Amino acid sequence: MKSGSNLEKLLEKGEFVITGELGPPKGTDVEVVKEKAGMLKGNVDAVNITDNQTAIVRMSSIATSRILIDEGLEPTMQMVARDRNRLAMMSDLFGANALGIRNMLCLSGDHQSFGNHPEAKNVFDIDSIQMIHMVKTMRDEHKVICGDEIEGDFKMFIGAASNPFADPFQYRVHRLAKKVEAGLDFIQTQCIYDMKRFKEFMKQVVDMGLHERCKILAGVTPLKSVGMARYMAANVSGISIPEDMIERLKAAGKGNVAAEGIKIVCEQIQELRALEGIAGVHLMAIEWEHRVHEIVEMAGLLPRPKG
Amino acid sequence: MITADRKPFEEIKASVKDYDKIMVLGCETCVAICQAGGEKEAEILASELKLAFGNEGKKVEVNDEHVIRQCDDEFMADPSFLEKVKEADIVLSIACGVGVQHACNFFNRTITDKPIRVVPGLNTTFMGANIDVGLWEERCLGCGDCVLEKTGGICPITRCAKSLLNGPCGGSSNGKCEINADTDCAWHLIIERLEVLGELDRIKPVEMYKDWRPSHSGGPRKRVREDLRL
Numbered sequence: 001m002k003s004g005s006n007l008e009k010l011l012e013k014g015e016f017v018i019t020g021e022l023g024p025p026k027g028t029d030v031e032v033v034k035e036k037a038g039m040l041k042g043n044v045d046a047v048n049i050t051d052n053q054t055a056i057v058r059m060s061s062i063a064t065s066r067i068l069i070d071e072g073l074e075p076t077m078q079m080v081a082r083d084r085n086r087l088a089m090m091s092d093l094f095g096a097n098a099l100g101i102r103n104m105l106c107l108s109g110d111h112q113s114f115g116n117h118p119e120a121k122n123v124f125d126i127d128s129i130q131m132i133h134m135v136k137t138m139r140d141e142h143k144v145i146c147g148d149e150i151e152g153d154f155k156m157f158i159g160a161a162s163n164p165f166a167d168p169f170q171y172r173v174h175r176l177a178k179k180v181e182a183g184l185d186f187i188q189t190q191c192i193y194d195m196k197r198f199k200e201f202m203k204q205v206v207d208m209g210l211h212e213r214c215k216i217l218a219g220v221t222p223l224k225s226v227g228m229a230r231y232m233a234a235n236v237s238g239i240s241i242p243e244d245m246i247e248r249l250k251a252a253g254k255g256n257v258a259a260e261g262i263k264i265v266c267e268q269i270q271e272l273r274a275l276e277g278i279a280g281v282h283l284m285a286i287e288w289e290h291r292v293h294e295i296v297e298m299a300g301l302l303p304r305p306k307g
Numbered sequence: 308m309i310t311a312d313r314k315p316f317e318e319i320k321a322s323v324k325d326y327d328k329i330m331v332l333g334c335e336t337c338v339a340i341c342q343a344g345g346e347k348e349a350e351i352l353a354s355e356l357k358l359a360f361g362n363e364g365k366k367v368e369v370n371d372e373h374v375i376r377q378c379d380d381e382f383m384a385d386p387s388f389l390e391k392v393k394e395a396d397i398v399l400s401i402a403c404g405v406g407v408q409h410a411c412n413f414f415n416r417t418i419t420d421k422p423i424r425v426v427p428g429l430n431t432t433f434m435g436a437n438i439d440v441g442l443w444e445e446r447c448l449g450c451g452d453c454v455l456e457k458t459g460g461i462c463p464i465t466r467c468a469k470s471l472l473n474g475p476c477g478g479s480s481n482g483k484c485e486i487n488a489d490t491d492c493a494w495h496l497i498i499e500r501l502e503v504l505g506e507l508d509r510i511k512p513v514e515m516y517k518d519w520r521p522s523h524s525g526g527p528r529k530r531v532r533e534d535l536r537l
Binding site: 081082086108109110111113114122124125126127128129130133134145161162163166167168171174175177178181182190 | 498
């Protein structure tokens with residue numbers, strides 16, 4: 001076992017996993033975290049804790065992750081290269097490990113110009129691929145980057161993100177291959193709406209045998225409204241939402257759009273589950289945590305197995 | 308070349324308002340080419356200051372001068388020029404940040420009977436190229452360890468908003484950077500260029516951690532050529 005986390009054990013057993021996501025509060029309100037955690041508990045196998053997502057200041061992913069452990073859930077701590085140099089990253093990783101955090105996601109991070117402190121100086125001392133390599137070196141060689149020995153245990157299940165919908169498309173699979181080469185254990189993809197393009201991507205992944213070297217969790221996000229669909233298509237990099245999906249939401253009629261969005265996401269989960277190389281799904285239902293139970297149940301993924 | 312923009316006029320005016328004899332000092336190299344701080348811009352700025360102070364009924368003497376390079380002693384050593392510097396109460400340098408600092412250092416080394424005050428009239432921006440008429444773009448951050456050989460001659464340290472060595476990130480869309488649609492994704496350009504060169508395999512291995520010591524992270528840098536020293 002690389003980390004002994006629930007997520008790792010389930011994936012090793014070949015269970016079809018489901019991970020969730022929780023955005024920490026823009027302040028110190030622990031109750032917000034507990035409330036969201038309560039809605040996710042028992043419905044997902046691990047929960048991504050975002051790290052100042054979209055460059056907006058929030059409670060740290062380390063602290064929020066620990067609160068989640070206390071609530072009886074397993075966190076996947078996200079870490080971005082934007083805000084920390086290699087010293088701070090390794091130091092925070094020691095701290096995270098000491099607090100019982102066993103899954104992490106290595107990310108570049110959204111540029112600070114998107115957030116609430118666009119005046120800030122970014123760091124980007126190392127990038128997300130180098131971060132994967134760093135964590136793997138810490139875990140497998142028991143050393144920090146400079147070669148110094150780590151005192152005590154260091155265990156971590158190493159994840160990263162992949163955006164099959166960003167450009168240039170033909171290069172995306174090679175970027176995933178670089179992450180695998182750097183030492184990745186699992187990947188979560190950007191949310192999928194364009195299934196045709198995702199299947200093309202997965203064909204390349206399977207042809208290169210990458211699915212045998214890392215676990216691939218397909219990202220899904222339920223569409224709450226037609227407005228949200230249009231907003232995401234226009235503002236989130238690489239997201240293209242097929243027009244027939246938007247038409248289907250519209251056709252559901254007033255008051256029924258959200259339910260239709262849930263039906264669509266459940267159908268997507270079934271379709272993804274049947275795809276070669278997919279080990280699970282990553283359900284990003286940000287600010288929609290109260291609907292997660294319903295989605296997971298409708299997708300036929302309850303009860304969740306124990307690792 | 309080094310590029311710069313003129314500071315807002317009100318900021319410049321406020322920085323010299325307490326002095327009666329002002330010398331606006333242009334620099335005829337980089338900042339003259341990007342039309343921010345050359346002879347012509349020194350003349351214009353001096354006229355604007357005269358007019359603005361004149362309108363307020365303030366009697367101020369504003370002269371403009373220019374040298375070939377403010378970052379080199381030899382272009383500022385003319386005794387008659389140094390005499391004019393000495394007569395001024397303040398020198399408003401419209402060179403880049405290097406020129407402002409070097410002119411200040413040189414004047415105070417050479418003129419010993421009076422401290423010489425030098426203030427900047429420009430904001431120095433970047434090391435870049437003149438892409439088109441009236442358009443300059445940043446091309447080098449001076450990181451001290453050039454990677455252009457591996458990246459098809461396109462610098463990811465400078466031109467990627469995240470300085471990624473293993474890009475592109477997930478924010479690359481239609482060849483543009485996530486920060487705005489006017490900025491090319493450097494890694495998109497690199498991949499296109501390497502494809503043309505038939506060298507796409509060059510970026511398949513993981514590029515390891517960069518040593519930032521040769522960059523500004525290692526502290527202010529110095530270059531010594533012992534063979535050239537006297």
